[in-house]
Amino acid sequence: MREKLAQIERLKMRYGTVNAVTDVSFELYEGEILALIGPNGSGKTSTVECLEGLRKPTGGKIELLGCDPHENRRQIYKEIGIQLQETEYPDNIRVKELCRLFSAFYDRPVNWQALLEQLGLSEKANRMVKKLSGGEKQRLSILLALLPHPKILILDELTTGLDPEVRRGMWESLKQIRQSGTTILLVSHYLDEVEYLADRLVYLESGRSRFVGSLDEFRHFVRSKVPAEDWKESLTLEEIYLLMSPKTETLRWEGIL
Amino acid sequence: MKKVIAIFQTESRLFMRDFFAFFFTFAFPVFMLLLYGSIYGNEPTPYFEGQGTMDVSVPAYAAMIIGVTGLMAFPLTISTYKEQKIYKRFDASPVGKGMIMAVQAAVNVSMTVIGFILLFVIGKLVYDIRIQGDWFTIALAMLLSIACIFSLGFFFTALSPSTKINNLLCYISYFVMIFLSGATMPKELFPDVIIKVSKFLPLTHVVNTLQGTFRNAPVGQYRDSLVVLAAVMVFCVAAGALLYKKKSWM
Numbered sequence: 001m002r003e004k005l006a007q008i009e010r011l012k013m014r015y016g017t018v019n020a021v022t023d024v025s026f027e028l029y030e031g032e033i034l035a036l037i038g039p040n041g042s043g044k045t046s047t048v049e050c051l052e053g054l055r056k057p058t059g060g061k062i063e064l065l066g067c068d069p070h071e072n073r074r075q076i077y078k079e080i081g082i083q084l085q086e087t088e089y090p091d092n093i094r095v096k097e098l099c100r101l102f103s104a105f106y107d108r109p110v111n112w113q114a115l116l117e118q119l120g121l122s123e124k125a126n127r128m129v130k131k132l133s134g135g136e137k138q139r140l141s142i143l144l145a146l147l148p149h150p151k152i153l154i155l156d157e158l159t160t161g162l163d164p165e166v167r168r169g170m171w172e173s174l175k176q177i178r179q180s181g182t183t184i185l186l187v188s189h190y191l192d193e194v195e196y197l198a199d200r201l202v203y204l205e206s207g208r209s210r211f212v213g214s215l216d217e218f219r220h221f222v223r224s225k226v227p228a229e230d231w232k233e234s235l236t237l238e239e240i241y242l243l244m245s246p247k248t249e250t251l252r253w254e255g256i257l
Numbered sequence: 258m259k260k261v262i263a264i265f266q267t268e269s270r271l272f273m274r275d276f277f278a279f280f281f282t283f284a285f286p287v288f289m290l291l292l293y294g295s296i297y298g299n300e301p302t303p304y305f306e307g308q309g310t311m312d313v314s315v316p317a318y319a320a321m322i323i324g325v326t327g328l329m330a331f332p333l334t335i336s337t338y339k340e341q342k343i344y345k346r347f348d349a350s351p352v353g354k355g356m357i358m359a360v361q362a363a364v365n366v367s368m369t370v371i372g373f374i375l376l377f378v379i380g381k382l383v384y385d386i387r388i389q390g391d392w393f394t395i396a397l398a399m400l401l402s403i404a405c406i407f408s409l410g411f412f413f414t415a416l417s418p419s420t421k422i423n424n425l426l427c428y429i430s431y432f433v434m435i436f437l438s439g440a441t442m443p444k445e446l447f448p449d450v451i452i453k454v455s456k457f458l459p460l461t462h463v464v465n466t467l468q469g470t471f472r473n474a475p476v477g478q479y480r481d482s483l484v485v486l487a488a489v490m491v492f493c494v495a496a497g498a499l500l501y502k503k504k505s506w507m
Contacts, residue, residue: 054349074351082349088341092274097267104263105351148351 003030005065005152005183006051012059013046013207020046022207024060028152033174033184035194038204039245044187045085047204048156051185052082065151078106081145083138085156085187089129095140096125099147106148115143119173135166142173146182153177156187171196191238203244210244260352264360272368278330282372285325286318287379289441299384304445308472311384313443315376316467320402321440322372324460327406328413328431331365335414336423339504366403373399389473398470402463405486408493409459415500434460459489 006028013021021043028034036044049055050062053069053076062069069076089098099112116122119139124132132140138158145153155174159167167190174197178184188194194201194215201218203211211221219240223231226243235243272278290311299309335358338344344354380386388395410427417423435441437451438460444452455461462482469479476483 052349054345074353077349077351084342084346084349086342087346088343089346090271090338090343092271093267097270101263101267102350104259 002032004028005030006185007063008047008051008060009062010060011047011050011057011062013043013050013055014058019207021050021057024202024204024207024209026202026209026212028183028185030151030183031178031181032199033178033186033197035198035201036185036187036204037189037191037194037201037241042204043207044204045156048154048185048187052080052154053077078148079151081148081150081153081182083141083145083153083155083158087137087141091128091130093129094125095121095127095129095132098129098140099125099143102144102147108149109147110149112143112147115146118176119143120169135162135169138162138166138170139173142170142177146177150182152183152185154185157189158186159188159190159193167193191236191241195237203241205244260356261360264352264357265364268361268364269367272330272364275330278325278368281325282322282330282368283375286321286372286376289318289321290314290376290380291383294384299386305443306472308387309384310443311380312387312472313468315380315386316471317440317443317464318376319373319399319467320438320460320463321435322369322376323399323402323406323463324431324435324440326365326369326372327403327410328427328434329410330368331362331407332410332414332423332427333420334361334365335411336417336420339414340420362407365407369403370399388471390470391473395467395470398466401483401486401490402466405459405490405493406463408490408497412493412497412500415497415504434458437461439464459486462486 004027008027009025011021011024012019024043024047026034036048038044046055050057051064051069053064053071053073056070064076065079067076093101095116096112099116103109103112113122113125116125119142121136121139121143124136129137129140142153142155142158145155158174159170162170171193174184174186184197186194186197198215200212200214202209203218211218213221215237218237219235222240222244230243293314294311297310299311301307301309305313338357338361344357347357348354377386377388409430413426413430414423417426437447437455438444438458439447439455440460440463444455444461444464447455462485465479465482466486468474469476469482
């Protein structure tokens with residue numbers, strides 16, 4: 001029986017009059033890669049930021065590593081690694097200086113020079129962070145997230161905006177990280193990425209979790225929801241996702257598809 | 258403590274790499290001292306009640322340093338970190354944005370003090386400036402001045418919805434105060450109308466306070482300035498803290 005590392009129950013998150021998350025529930029188990037997918041505005045980032053303790057939910061219950069993440073943030077951050085959707089660093093800081101700074105935040109950090117090597121950044125150690133390419137910056141953000149030797153790594157749109165070659169490189173890095181025993185929660189818009197990496201997925205729509213389960217279970221779930229003539233056994237995860245997407249419905253109604 | 262030292266080292270390095278902050282905190286006041294010193298020298302003159310021009314100018318240039326760090330370097334760093342979500346990244350670590358901001362304030366205060374020391378040492382070596390006040394009183398006056406001007410910078414960051422507006426507020430207030438407070442040229446040269454306007458500028462009261470404590474003047478001569486500095490500090494800290502409570506850091 002795998003250990004349950006996180007549990008979200010009937011999560012709600014409201015910003016003023018906007019309900020970003022209305023009813024999200026799922027669990028995260030030790031050693032898995034769980035993907036959070038859904039259309040823009042479906043509540044993925046709000047859900048993840050509540051789980052990370054960065055936001056206080058307006059309703060529901062969250063437990064991360066046995067405690068409330070918002071109430072125990074500083075403690076939690078010693079055991080989880082976070083890559084935010086938008087991350088910037090000070091303008092005039094060098095890669096090695098940023099690594100050294102973040103290393104100082106943890107009692108027993110991973111050797112950052114070894115991580116630079118592992119992520120193919122050792123030649124960039126003296127470079128200013130602002131001069132790194134998009135892919136290099138993303139690898140640096142993974143490196144910083146890995147410094148605490150995290151039990152859980154939370155990655156929010158890690159490969160958005162990267163070219164296919166760099167994305168593939170990232171996937172291999174994530175596989176290696178998982179093999180070393182780290183549990184990964186991955187927010188992604190790329191279904192090929194989810195298909196390649198994830199063990200299970202959570203499908204969010206309009207602030208609700210509509211599906212939680214394995215990729216095969218997702219296939220069965222969608223098959224039961226769509227007309228038989230739309231279904232083919234050879235469909236990729238992306239094609240299955242499009243069958244579920246409310247935007248696809250709109251396009252279909254308008255006679256576009 | 259390891260965390261604080263690491264942040265302090267990094268932020269100090271970033272301060273030194275910022276050309277504007279470095280130049281105007283360390284080089285420009287010394288350049289002004291040497292330029293005006295080479296023109297006027299530092300002979301005692303009845304115009305400054307027996308003090309030399311440089312004796313009067315050094316505390317004024319010290320006020321200029323407080324203006325640079327308190328109204329430019331410190332608030333511009335805060336607003337940039339906030340707008341670019343750099344604080345948010347630190348907030349997702351065991352450190353948190355509060356510690357980062359506190360250390361950034363400490364770094365800027367330290368740079369201000371280093372700027373003072375550089376100015377005094379060069380003033381002493383080159384023009385043999387005379388400091389008649391006791392160092393304890395001078396240090397207290399400097400601390401109050403730093404607290405007041407840094408609070409004003411903090412208030413601007415709280416008031417501004419964006420870095421652009423914050424920069425505008427900081428630049429305008431800095432340059433108006435630098436030229437009208439007596440920090441760059443003696444107030445005695447100003448026409449009456451400018452002297453009246455300058456009384457509304459906090460940096461004028463920094464100049465008054467520092468010049469008063471440097472020449473060991475009776476407290477009564479700069480008591481009003483002390484009150485203004487304390488009042489500005491209390492208002493800016495309270496109002497800034499209230500405004501920050503309503504801001505989103507996400």
